[in-house]
Amino acid sequence: MIAEPGSLKAMAPRSPEEELAVQATAILAEYVRTPTTDLLKKLAPVIVELRSHHRLNDGSVDWSGRSPAYRKIIAEIYRDAHVSDDGLDRLQTALRYHVGNVLRERAPSNDLQRAGLTDVSPRERTTTSRQAFQAMKEASAPRQDIPRLTAYAQALLEYVDEAAACDLTAKENEAARIALQSVQSRAAELLVRLRDAGRNTPTRK
Structure with missing residues (x-):
């Protein structure tokens, strides 16, 4: 679970990945309360940056979000932001569009091809x-x-x-x-x- 600001764990220095997870959780929790496109756009670059901190088995950057470690932390973000099971699919569909646009701006074309992604944005x-x-x-x-x-x-x-x-x-x-x-x-x-x-x-x- 991602540490809350008031916990003992939160007082220790966080890694860049933990900082991104906390930031993503805060944005997503706000989206759960008040769903807006602007919040999804704000969340997308955080998600893409989070992917850049994960690697696949071949050592390449996990731009596609397939590594077990990335999927685990994303699941924790959804849980800590209190995303309901009923709203999960709808959220993932909406967020995927914005993440895909940011991803094409952030990741090199060669990396996208290696990950099985095209360089054409949603x-x-x-x-x-x-x-x-x-x-x-x-x-x-x-x-x-x-x-x-x-x-x-x-x-x-x-x-x-x-x-x-x-x-x-x-x-x-x-x-x-x-x-x-x-x-x-x-x-x-x-x-x-x-x-x-x-x-x-x-x-x-």
Whole structure:
């Protein structure tokens, strides 16, 4: 448990990680009392900085928040801030968006790729997806409009927050993998068809 300011433990010098945990707990406790987007934005850089203090088994920075030590301290923060079980999923979803934006500003691209994350922020993914959905509403594409439909598919996949993978249940993880395998198979088939068609299509001058 994270020490309260009045406890004996709190009187001893805290490590940078402990300071961040105390700060995160205070912000989150305030959010529980009065949930606002500004508080989530304030909490996000603290969470990202906290991740920077943890390492994975290969020695790399735990930017994705997967290490047991990080997950343990995050669980303590949620507990000490009195986050209810009913509100936990909603909080994590909302916070993940802001953490993802800060993470792309804070972490080097190479580190993100090593952690299995893209360097495209949730904010950018939302913008891309919104544009694609708007285009779909304005002009519904027929099945034969391959360029437009494949652009829609790309926008949808870019909208996915891969950092949320660690929060999935076993059944959700399996369902997502099965769906992506189907997408991968279908995409490979379409690529073959497009390449074959490209070879037989006269070059326009």
